[in-house]
Amino acid sequence: MTMARNSTAGQHRAFYFSSKVTDDEGNSRPTSSNSQEKLVEVDSNETHSFAYSCFASFYRFLWIVVVITCTFVLLLQVTICVNKLRHPGITTQTQVMFNNSLDFPAVTVCQRQGFKLSQLKAYNVDNGWSYKIRGNNVFNSFDFQTHSLEKFWTDATYAVDDIIWDCSLGQDKRIPCPTEVTGGETKAPNLGVSHHLSKQYGRCCTIFQLPDLESPPELGQEKGLMVILETNTSEYKDQDQEYSGWSVFVHPVQEKWTEFSQLGDTILETIQINLGEEVTLRLAVSEYKTVNNPPKDTCMEDETFSVIECRERCFYEYLETRVPCRGPWVQNSSLEICSNATDMKKFLSEENRVLGTISDRCDCTRQCKFRRYSMAAMDRKDSLAPFKGLQRGKIELYYPNGLAHRVTESWGYDASQFIGEVGGSLGLLLGMSVLSFLEILENISRVMWAKFCGKKKRDPTQVVT
DSSP: OEEEEEOOTTSOOEEEEEOEEEOTTSOEEESOTTOOOEEEOOOHHHHHHHHHHHHHHHHHHHHHHHHHHHHHHHHHHHHHHHHHHHSOOEEEEEEEEEOSOOOOOEEEEEESSOBOHHHHHHTTOGGGBSSSBOSSOTTTTOOTTTOOHHHHHHHHBOOHHHHEEEEEESSOTTSOOOOOOBTTEEEOSSEEEEEEEETTTEEEEEEEEOSSOSSOOOSSGGGSEEEEEEEOGGGOSOOOGGGOSEEEEEEOTTSOOOSOHHHHTTTOEEEEEOTTEEEEEEEEEEEEEOOOBTTTBOEEOOTTOOHHHHHHHHHHHHHHTTOSOBOTTOOSOSSOBOOSHHHHHHHHHHHHHHHTTHHHHOOOOEESEEEEEEEEEEEEEEOOOOBTTBEEEEEEEEOSSSEEEEEEEEESOOHHHHHHHHHHHHHHHTOOOHHHHHHHHHHHHHHHIIIIISOOOOOTTOOOO
16 A cells, blocks of 8 residues: 655645555556545645634633623622612711801790799699699699689799890890780790790790891800890799799790600700809700601601691690590690599599600601700809899800701712613623614614515516506
8 A cells, every 4th residue: 555645836735545456576556447546635724614613612602601691790780779779878968067147046934933822822722732733633622613724824824024024136135025925926026925834834935036037146145145034932832942943945946845855855955044043055056957768767848847746736636535624734625624623633644644655656757857956054153133022044045156067868879870880880791882772773673664664575476457
């Protein structure tokens, strides 16, 4: 068997194989006259094509794996973004703002012994009294046949001009404080005064800054709010110094004052003023703006909404279902004022009991935007002597500067951030953009147009006549 090699320029190499036998003389001859040489040619292009095909298949497989992986990651990222958009977090920003003027809070003043001793004796209830109502049996000796509780509260408590002797807001100290109360409220050039009946204090009055003043109050101690208090110690039931003087409450103007700490524990700031004492109070204000996040954290957008008033209304509405009548200090109630000792005793007992569970029964919505005031006593001194047999006290409230803290809540994730994150993921993982979407839409529209709106092909077998 022999092998021959033939190589021609410009041609591919080939190998020829032939089968021959050798005779006795050494000459070679074919094994058969009909035998033909068997040619096997191996082309190098086929080898290269096979290698390229294997590489292309592996590349396509790898490309498919990468695309599937990127698509899965994209869907996961979009799911996370959708969840963040449905349940966004809340970010809090704290700022210190400077203002040329700041609104003053409302100031409620109450006599610590708000019932006159002479009237307690006249109505035969002085034995059940200390510096306030003591126990539920205090009205057992009250003559309900002759007198009413409403008249008793009018006669035994102090009027506004018996509590406040003078007041002013701003530098002009010549403006007198309004003391003549008509219909529960009166007005002065820059201040308003209202009064409220109270179970513990008898009657309290609230001084507040009128809205939309032509010249808002300025900053500094000399331009703050000044109130001179007055009381008659000869009408005190208890002469103990601990129960003498006044209770002063500072609260936002839109919030109703309440004597029950369970209803206004985080809203009211309280300070006690002793007889003859002059107290200087420095004010600070913080403004809060929160987001409304129902149903778990709902708030009211209405800035005139009062949380204390809501709690008080809820409290007395529930109390109405358990008592036959009410006390004179309860306002906006459909019940009549109690007219016998038994009903009054039941009312006082139920009021104290229900008040202890008010936090579980009433869940009033908070305000979305509100203010909180704080005060610090900068100076306390005994400098006011009795005047015409009456004891006095004085408070001055002022802003030392125009600084106010503002706390603002906002959503930590919104639609613009959602679009940015999803668009970034599409571009990074799949290389898509707005132009890519437009091209896809264009191709789809062309296919749909060609399929449904293109010209129908005429049937070639149809004969046109």
